[in-house]
Amino acid sequence: xxxxxxxxxxxxxxxxxxxxxxxxxxxxxxxxxxxxxxxxxxxxxxxxxxxxxxxxxxxxxxxxxxxxxxxxxxxxxxxxxxxxxxxxxxxxxxxxxxxxxxxxxxxxxxxxxxxxxxxxxxxxxxxxxxxxxxxxxxxxxxxxxxxxxxxxxxxxxxxxxxxxxxxxxxxxxxxxxxxxxxxxxxxxxxxxxxxxxxxxxxxxxxxxxxxxxxxxxxxxxxxxxxxxxxxxxxxxxxxxxxxxxxxxxxxxxxxxxxxxxxxxxxxxxxxxxxxxxxxxxxxxxxxxxxxxxxxxxxxxxxxxxxxxxxxxxxxxxxxxxxxxxxxxxxxxxxxxxxxxxxxxxxxxxxxxxxxxxxxxxxxxxxxxxxxxxxxxxxxxxxxxxxxxxxxxxxxxxxxxxxxxxxxxxxxxxxxxxxxxxxxxxxxxxxxxxxxxxxxxxxxxxxxxxxxxxxxxxxxxxxxxxxxxxxxxxxxxxxxxxxxxxxxxxxxxxxxxxxxxxxxxxxxxxxxxxxxxxxxxxxxxxxxxxxxxxxxxxxxxxxxxxxxxxxxxxxxxxxxxxxxxxxxxxxxxxxxxxxxxxxxxxxxxxxxxxxxxxxxxxxxxxxxxxxx
Amino acid sequence: xxxxxxxxxxxxxxxxxxxxxxxxxxxxxxxxxxxxxxxxxxxxxxxxxxxxxxxxxxxxxxxxxxxxxxxxxxxxxxxxxxxxxxxxxxxxxxxxxxxxxxxxxxxxxxxxxxxxxxxxxxxxxxxxxxxxxxxxxxxxxxxxxxxxxxxxxxxxxxxxxxxxxxxxxxxxxxxxxxxxxxxxxxxxxxxxxxxxxxxxxxxxxxxxxxxxxxxxxxxxxxxxxxxxxxxxxxxxxxxxxxxxxxxxxxxxxxxxxxxxxxxxxxxxxxxxxxxxxxxxxxxxxxxxxxxxxxxxxxxxxxxxxxxxxxxxxxxxxxxxxxxxxxxxxxxxxxxxxxxxxxxxxxxxxxx
Numbered sequence: 019x020x021x022x023x024x025x026x027x028x029x030x031x032x033x034x035x036x037x038x039x040x041x042x043x044x045x046x047x048x049x050x051x052x053x054x055x056x057x058x059x060x061x062x063x064x065x066x067x068x069x070x071x072x073x074x075x076x077x078x079x080x081x082x083x084x085x086x087x088x089x090x091x092x093x094x095x096x097x098x099x100x101x102x103x104x105x106x107x108x109x110x111x112x113x114x115x116x117x118x119x120x121x122x123x124x125x126x127x128x129x130x131x132x133x134x135x136x137x138x139x140x141x142x143x144x145x146x147x148x149x150x151x152x153x154x155x156x157x158x159x160x161x162x163x164x165x166x167x168x169x170x171x172x173x174x175x176x177x178x179x180x181x182x183x184x185x186x187x188x189x190x191x192x193x194x195x196x197x198x199x200x201x202x203x204x205x206x207x208x209x210x211x212x213x214x215x216x217x218x219x220x221x222x223x224x225x226x227x228x229x230x231x232x233x234x235x236x237x238x239x240x241x242x243x244x245x246x247x248x249x250x251x252x253x254x255x256x257x258x259x260x261x262x263x264x265x266x267x268x269x270x271x272x273x274x275x276x277x278x279x280x281x282x283x284x285x286x287x288x289x290x291x292x293x294x295x296x297x298x299x300x301x302x303x304x305x306x307x308x309x310x311x312x313x314x315x316x317x318x319x320x321x322x323x324x325x326x327x328x329x330x331x332x333x334x335x336x337x338x339x340x341x342x343x344x345x346x347x348x349x350x351x352x353x354x355x356x357x358x359x360x361x362x363x364x365x366x367x368x369x370x371x372x373x374x375x376x377x378x379x380x381x382x383x384x385x386x387x388x389x390x391x392x393x394x395x396x397x398x399x400x401x402x403x404x405x406x407x408x409x410x411x412x413x414x415x416x417x418x419x420x421x422x423x424x425x426x427x428x429x430x431x432x433x434x435x436x437x438x439x440x441x442x443x444x445x446x447x448x449x450x451x452x453x454x455x456x457x458x459x460x461x462x463x464x465x466x467x468x469x470x471x472x473x474x475x476x477x478x479x480x481x482x483x484x485x486x487x488x489x490x491x492x493x494x495x496x497x498x499x500x501x502x503x504x505x506x507x508x509x510x511x512x513x514x515x516x517x518x519x520x521x522x523x524x525x526x527x528x529x530x531x532x533x534x535x536x537x538x539x540x541x542x543x544x545x546x547x548x549x550x551x552x553x554x555x556x557x558x559x560x561x562x563x564x565x566x567x568x569x570x571x572x573x574x575x576x577x578x579x580x581x582x583x584x585x586x587x588x589x590x591x592x593x594x595x596x597x598x599x600x601x602x603x604x605x606x607x608x609x610x611x612x613x614x615x616x617x618x619x620x621x622x623x624x625x626x627x628x629x
Numbered sequence: 630x631x632x633x634x635x636x637x638x639x640x641x642x643x644x645x646x647x648x649x650x651x652x653x654x655x656x657x658x659x660x661x662x663x664x665x666x667x668x669x670x671x672x673x674x675x676x677x678x679x680x681x682x683x684x685x686x687x688x689x690x691x692x693x694x695x696x697x698x699x700x701x702x703x704x705x706x707x708x709x710x711x712x713x714x715x716x717x718x719x720x721x722x723x724x725x726x727x728x729x730x731x732x733x734x735x736x737x738x739x740x741x742x743x744x745x746x747x748x749x750x751x752x753x754x755x756x757x758x759x760x761x762x763x764x765x766x767x768x769x770x771x772x773x774x775x776x777x778x779x780x781x782x783x784x785x786x787x788x789x790x791x792x793x794x795x796x797x798x799x800x801x802x803x804x805x806x807x808x809x810x811x812x813x814x815x816x817x818x819x820x821x822x823x824x825x826x827x828x829x830x831x832x833x834x835x836x837x838x839x840x841x842x843x844x845x846x847x848x849x850x851x852x853x854x855x856x857x858x859x860x861x862x863x864x865x866x867x868x869x870x871x872x873x874x875x876x877x878x879x880x881x882x883x884x885x886x887x888x889x890x891x892x893x894x895x896x897x898x899x900x901x902x903x904x905x906x907x908x909x910x911x912x913x914x915x916x917x918x919x920x921x922x923x924x925x926x927x928x929x930x931x932x933x934x935x936x937x938x939x940x941x942x943x944x945x946x947x948x949x950x951x952x953x954x955x956x957x958x959x960x961x962x963x964x965x966x967x968x969x970x971x972x973x974x975x976x977x978x979x980x
Contacts (some may be wrong), residue, residue: 348916548640
C-alpha cells in the first residue's frame with residue numbers, strides 16, 4: 019500500500035473528474051454494452067429476461083419493435099452485440115444473444131393481434147421505396163401505420179431483398195422470412211415487384227413526397243485474371259449464383275468446387291455447393307485465417323461440413339482446356355507488416371499452387387451500383403461513386419431522396435439496414451411534414467428501482483457460472499442432402515432458459531446517491547469484481563490507476579459520485595460490473611440502488627413530431 | 630431474506646501473492662451481518678492483511694466466542710482452522726490451542742460484549758500470560774444481537790438509539806491490555822483500511838500478545854448522533870498518532886523521509902514496522918508515556934488510533950514456560966511417558 023494512500027482524507031474534495039450526469043441517457047445506455055453496440059439499439063437484457071420467464075411472445079415483440087426481423091436476425095445477424103457483451107470480459111464467451119432471439123421467435127406463437135393494423139385513414143403522402151430489402155421494409159413498417167401510401171419497387175418477384183436472394187435456405191428457412199416480411203406487407207404497401215427500376219427521375223416524376231433508396235449493394239465483384247473469359251461457363255459470381263439457387267434456377271454444381279473469397283458470402287457459397295453435389299469443396303482466401311471477413315461462427319460451420327479453408331493464396335489464373343475450366347492457379351503470399359503495423363501481402367517465393375476444379379464461385383466482395391440514378395437527378399456522388407448521404411438523417415443532396423442499408427454507405431449487414439430504415443423513416447416523416455430532419459427525437463427512457471425488499475430484487479441477481487451453451491446442429495449426413503433443411507436446430511426451451519441465465523442484466527444499473535452514503539465501505543468489500551473505490555478525486559487518467567482494481571479499459575466509463583462527507587469521491591469502474599446488486603444489498607442506507615434502465619429509440623410517428 | 634453466495638467471477642487483473650493465492654482465495658462464506666456492519670470491513674481488512682503477508686490459509690487458527698463479532702470468522706479465511714467457543718471463553722480455548730500447537734498463527738476475534746463483559750477476566754489473563762496471538766476486538770459499544778443495549782465499552786454520556794443516556798463508566802480495552810502486559814497494542818477504525826490493514830499485518834507478525842481494538846460502528850443500533858462509536862463521531866474525533874507501513878524483510882527499506890517524521894522499529898523476526906509520525910514526540914515504545922497520552926486524550930473526547938505501544942523484543946508464553954521446541958501435540962508416547970527410570974531421576978532431584 020503506498021504512502022500516498024495513507025494520507026488522511028481531505029475534507030474538501032480535490033479537483034478532478036466531474037460527477038457523472040446519469041440524466042444523460044447515453045451514460046447508462048453505454049453500460050448496456052449489447053444494446054449500445056446494436057445498430058437498432060434492441061433492449062437485449064429486457065428480452066432475455068422475458069425469455070427466461072417463458073414470455074416468448076413478449077420477448078419477440080420487444081425485438082420486433084426494435085429490429086423488425088427477429089426470426090431472420092436470430093439466425094443470420096452479424097451479432098455486433100456479442101463481442102460487446104460484458105460476459106465476454108469476465109469469462110471466456112459472451113451470452114449467445116443472437117440464438118436467444120431465435121428462441122423468442124421460434125416459440126412466440128400467434129402474435130398477429132399485437133401488430134399494428136393497416137392505417138384506416140391515409141395522410142395523403144406518397145413515399146417510394148426502391149428495393150424490398152430489410153432497409154426499405156423497415157421504412158415501410160414504420161410509415162404505413164401512420165397513414166402513408168408506400169410504394170415498394172423490386173426487381174425480384176418476392177419481397178425480402180438479400181435476405182431472400184443471398185442467404186441460403188438452410189440458414190434461413192423460407193417460412194421464417196415469409197412470415198416476417200408478411201407482417202409488413204399485411205400493412206398494405208403497394209408492391210411493384212419483378213421489375214427493375216431504371217430511372218430515378220422517372221420515379222421522382224410520379225410526384226412522390228419522398229423517395230427512399232434501399233437497393234443494397236447488388237453487384238458482386240468480378241475477378242479479372244487470365245482465363246476468366248475462356249472458362250466463364252464454369253465461373254460464377256457468388257451472390258448472383260446464390261440468388262439463382264434461391265429462386266431454384268440452379269440446382270446443381272460440379273463435384274469439385276473452389277470458392278474464392280473469405281467473407282460470409284463465400285461461406286454461404288461453399289456450404290450451398292456441398293448441398294448441390296459439390297463433394298470436394300474448398301475455400302481459398304488471400305488473407306490469413308484470422309483476418310478473414312467471415313464471422314468466426316460461419317467459418318466454423320463451413321469447416322464442420324468438411325470444407326477446408328486455404329489461406330495466403332492469391333488467384334493468378336483460371337486454367338482451362340478446350341474451353342472448359344480445369345482449375346485455378348494461385349500464388350503463395352505471406353503477410354508483412356510495416357512500421358505502422360499496416361499489413362501487406364507479398365509473394366513468399368514458394369512455387370505456385372494449382373487446384374483442380376469443375377466450378378469456381380467468386381465471392382470477393384460486393385459493390386454498389388447506381389446506373390439507374392441519373393447524374394442530373396440532384397444527387398451528388400463522391401469519387402468512389404457513392405451518393406453523399408448524411409449519416410444521421412440519411413438524406414442525400416436531393417432533400418426528397420433518402421438512402422439506407424448497403425445503398426447508403428456500402429455493404430454492411432441486415433441489422434444496420436434496419437437501423438438505417440428506422441432513422442430514415444423518422445427523417446421522411448419529419449421532411450414531408452415540413453419539420454427539420456436534423457432535429458432528432460430523443461429516445462424514450464425509464465429508470466426504475468428494482469428493489470422489492472431486503473435482498474429481494476425484481477430481477478434474478480444470482481450470477482450463473484455456466485459456460486456458453488452450444489446450439490445443436492443437424493448431422494452432416496442429413497443436412498448436406500437438402501439445401502432447404504435448416505442446419506441449426508436452435509436452442510430448445512430448456513437450453514434457451516439455461517443460456518438466458520448467463521445474462522448479467524447490465525441494464526439494471528447501479529445508481530449511487532452520495533448524500534445517503536455514510537462511507538462504511540460495505541460495497542467496496544463485497545464487490546466481486548472490485549469495481550468500487552472511495553478515494554480523492556483526480557483527473558480521469560490518474561484516477562484510473564488509483565482504483566481498487568486498475569481501470570484499463572478506457573472504452574468503459576468511470577461513474578463518479580461527489581458530495582461525500584469526507585470530501586472523497588465514489589468512483590466505480592463500469593467495465594466489469596456484474597450487476598449482481600451486492601453493493602446495493604450491502605448498503606445500509608440505500609445509497610446504492612439497482613434501477614432498470616430501459617431505452618427505446620424513438621421511431622417515426624407523432625411522438626417524435628411533437629417535439 | 631436470502632443471502633446469495635458472492636459470485637465467483639473476479640477481476641481478471643486480480644493479483645496473486647507469492648503463494649499463488651488471490652485476495653479472494655482468503656474469503657469465507659457470505660456474511661449474514663446487517664448491511665453496512667463495520668465488522669464486515671474488518672473481515673475485509675483481515676483478508677487483505679493475510680493476502681499481503683502471503684500466509685498459507687492452513688497456517689491460521691481463528692478463534693472466537695459469541696456475538697456479532699464472533700460470527701465473523703465464518704466470513705473470512707474459509708480455508709483456515711477455526712473454533713467458535715462459548716461466550717467470553719475464546720481466550721482460554723486459544724491459550725489451550727496455542728499450548729498444544731505453537732506453530733500455528735492464532736487470531737482471536739472478539740467483541741466488546743465478549744471481551745469487556747462476560748469474558749473480561751479471560752481477556753486479561755490471556756494477555757498477561759503472554760500468549761502469542763493477534764487479539765482483535767470489534768468494538769461497537771452496543772449489544773447488537775439483542776437490539777442495542779449499551780455494552781461495557783460505551784462512553785459515559787453517550788446516547789442509545791432509543792434515547793437513553795449511558796451512566797456507567799466505560800472499560801477501555803486498550804488501557805487494560807497495556808496494564809496486563811500486551812506487547813503490541815493498537816487501535817483503529819473499521820472505516821480506515823489504510824490504517825487498519827498494516828496494523829493487522831504487524832500484529833500477525835508480532836511474537837507475543839498483540840491486541841487491536843477496532844472501533845466498528847453498529848449501523849443498526851449505534852450510528853446516530855450522540856453515539857461515540859458512529860462513523861461520523863470517529864471520523865471527527867480520530868486522533869491518529871501515526872500511520873504505519875509493514876515490511877517483512879529489510880530489502881525494501883528506503884529512507885527518503887525527512888528526519889524525525891519516520892520511525893522504523895525492527896521486530897524480533899526481522900520485520901520492520903515503519904511509523905509515519907502524526908502526533909509530534911509520540912513514542913510507541915514508551916509504555917508509561919503511552920498510558921499518559923491515552924488518558925489525556927480520552928479526557929478531551931478524542932479517539933486515539935494507530936500503533937500505540939510496541940515492545941520490539943517480546944517474550945511469549947512458550948518462552949516464559951520454557952517449553953520444548955517441538956509443539957506439544959507432536960510429542961509421542963515415548964517423549965510423554967519416558968518410563969519409571971526417568972521418573973526416578975526427576976524425583977531424585979527433589980530429595
